[in-house]
């Protein structure tokens with residue numbers, strides 16, 4: 022069976038700064054994999070290499086068996102099948118919520134206006150912001166914006182979804198709404214690679230948890246092991262800091 | 269200092285700050301009054317009025333002042349503006365292109381046309397038919413004026429657009445690309461519409477500049493139906509040996525430029541609130 026995502030000896034340099042130092046990792050279809058680790062450890066860079074928003078310096082990335090690091094690959098076609106959700110939402114501020122969810126359907130998938138609108142409304146309803154179709158992003162709360170961003174990605178019928186700290190820019194009371202949507206997606210069997218600091222979510226939803234530090238994968242396994250009973254000192258220290266921020 | 273009791277004598281200041289401020293303001297008013305008195309006494313008001321504000325000469329300017337001169341000023345400025353807008357956008361996109369020669373060409377153009385006096389460009393345009401035999405700028409004098417204003421305006425407008433394009437956060441392009449849009453599709457659908465909104469105030473100011481620079485059409489040797497405000501005022505002034513028509517033309521410029529200036533700053537204010 023082909024992996025949904027496969028990273029082989031992935032290296033990424035920014036100038037002389039080696040940010041990813043040889044990552045090997047797989048995500049199987051239908052799996053939810055959470056990536057945790059301290060800030061600056063390369064989690065975002067790893068995620069962005071999957072859909073080639075960053076060009077890896079060395080190594081290979083496969084998505085559903087297609088080598089996306091190959092120079093001849095049609096990257097736009099690959100990206101159509103990968104939804105991405107950003108920490109800062111990145112909604113298009115000059116379009117309403119509905120237009121945000123319609124535009125790529127129309128311009129990329131060449132769907133007609135009516136079909137795009139029906140799909141957009143379905144997905145906005147699904148993430149609980151159906152009543153906000155005509156609002157501009159600036160008129161929505163962070164939690165609502167992030168859910169519109171998720172609907173925008175889902176409307177493209179992606180085979181897998183990447184989330185880069187989707188709740189880190191939210192006020193604490195709004196985090197739950199977004200996590201609920203993500204939980205629902207996971208239950209429906211969506212393949213998800215999620216960078217997060219929400220340990221509760223990772224423990225309950227993830228099939229696997231990957232702990233990264235300093236550009237390498239330190240620990241990779243089921244949440245009961247990586248979060249519940251970490252082997253490595255670095256993982257233990259990180260979890261201690263995250264779970265007991267006061268102490 | 270801080271632990272001194274508040275009742276302590278202030279440090280030997282003979283005048284309190286407030287007193288000083290009052291005196292300073294008094295001196296400024298005094299200078300103003302003296303200057304006004306001098307001007308009022310020594311200026312030859314009769315002669316000034318005769319030369320710059322003679323009612324019967326001003327009357328001669330109507331209605332051509334509006335029906336021909338102002339109309340042509342607006343035609344030159346608006347035509348030049350559209351030219352500058354399109355070419356400026358193209359240059360701005362070239363300026364940030366991945367293809368290095370495009371960047372060089374755009375940079376060269378921008379540096380040259382911003383560095384030269386606009387008047388020089390207009391003088392060169394009059395020599396175009398000599399330089400390129402058989403070549404004629406379409407639409408006659410209108411075409412020449414619009415070409416001159418457009419070539420110069422494009423260089424400035426390009427920098428306005430570049431600033432606008434670069435002010436759109438990188439995350440916008442990334443979101444568009446991650447949805448499968450090509451680089452050019454992302455520019456057209458996501459980046460340019462936002463950049464254009466951001467550049468509306470500086471672009472309005474650019475239009476005001478072009479309105480004023482359209483006076484350079486004077487040097488194209490235009491006449492009759494093609495004259496704009498400056499040339500119109502100048503011709504009438506020579507005819508009557510009186511500067512009143514130039515004043516009248518000046519006031520007509522201000523009627524257009526000042527409201528546009530206010531519009532630009534209001535748009536700027538609104539942008540500030542939306543962010």
Ligand SMILES: Nc1ncnc2c1ncn2[C@@H]1O[C@H](COP(=O)(O)OP(=O)(O)O)[C@@H](O)[C@H]1O
Nearest residue numbers: 035038040058059060061062063064065066067
């Ligand atoms: N575009 C970039 N240019 C230069 N350095 C970068 C860039 N993006 C990230 N980095 C650097 O790479 C390292 C890892 O960043 P990142 O992947 O964002 O980590 P994380 O998401 O785990 O916090 C950081 O030291 C960061 O400064």
Ligand SMILES: [Mg+2]
Nearest residue numbers: 064065066186
């Ligand atoms: Mg990050």
